[in-house]
Amino acid sequence: MPVVISSNSSQSSRNSIRKAIRQARRDITPEQQAQYASAAATLSISALHKLNVSKVALYLTNDGELDTKPLIEALWQAGIEVYLPRLHPFSVGNLIFLRYDKNTQLQQNSLNIWEPKLDITQMILAHELDVVITPLVAFDKQGNRMGMGGGYYDRTLANWQTIGRPMPIGYAHDCQQVDSLPCEHWDVPLPVIVSPSAIYEYQPLAAAIPAS
Template sequence: MDPSQTDKAALRARMRTLRAELARAGPRAGEIAAADLPMERLPAFAMFSGYHASGSEMNPSALIRRISQTGAMFALPVALAKDQPLIFRAWEADMDLEPDAVGVPSPPASAPELHPDLVICPLLAFDRRGGRLGQGGGHYDRTLANLRALKSVFVLGLAYSGQEVDAVPMGEHDQRLDAVLTETGYFEVKA
């Protein structure tokens, strides 16, 4: 196994435990983060995506509601297959969700596919250089690479401040965040 993969596996195990503790200690962290987002610092966008929180991921509901007030179209990610990039489908509050290929509640196949300009993504760990450690399936890395090949996309990581690490081990296919929002603040990654 590649040493960076070993580093990632160890960091994932540690951060899953830590994130669960942070979630228990800060059940309103998502609401606090949403209230403090400096909307004027986001680039212009017509479509954005959030995610359906799973396990101890920070709940993005308040942030989604706040950003929805801009009138931008909203989408949720959908896994069509375990080892494939995600797609994004439009979702509105009156639509039923159904499990996707990995069991995450997602918009139905009848919902239109969108290509968001702003992607809010969950994570296990982040660093100040935009490094993002995900669950290990590579879904967001493949997805962001595909989106960025089509157009400019701003990627906002949503996390507890305690998920920050000095450096996330990054491989050549790992996609960086453009900014991070936590319950203690917002920062943009310097290129």
């Protein structure tokens, strides 16, 4: 069930929401995590097939997030290229994306998140991706997304509607939904969010991703 939180536009409210939702997802048992991850992967693959994508970026799970491993395996089996974000080595606050397969070497970054070791031969520009499946702390009934506050994905996705790619799709537990989030002008709303129980379409999935 969604967590019900009374919110306003203050920073303290944003911090309170982050604290409550992060605790809610940490309380999910390992058995539930496995069940939810499998269900969300099945829904996601169905949605991605409708979009006819070939290149998808997503994240490696951290801090109770909805586990992406089943989805990654499903993407590989479907012949879809998988990419992971990495903190930009020169531009603070930005991300780059590198191809990910079973032989990719990983390392922990300054945020204690696993990311690919830097290899420019495996790098892709963000606008060459079809979809970026984004982590989030909370989402609301209008498709607004709240992250950890670093702004990495907001910067990456700031112009996606102008050029039509990469389309962002949120990925989250059902308990991460709230009625309404306090939003800032730089927050990028999500057209689609996948949870273990539903695909929330705030913009129709049928909206085509422009051809490469």
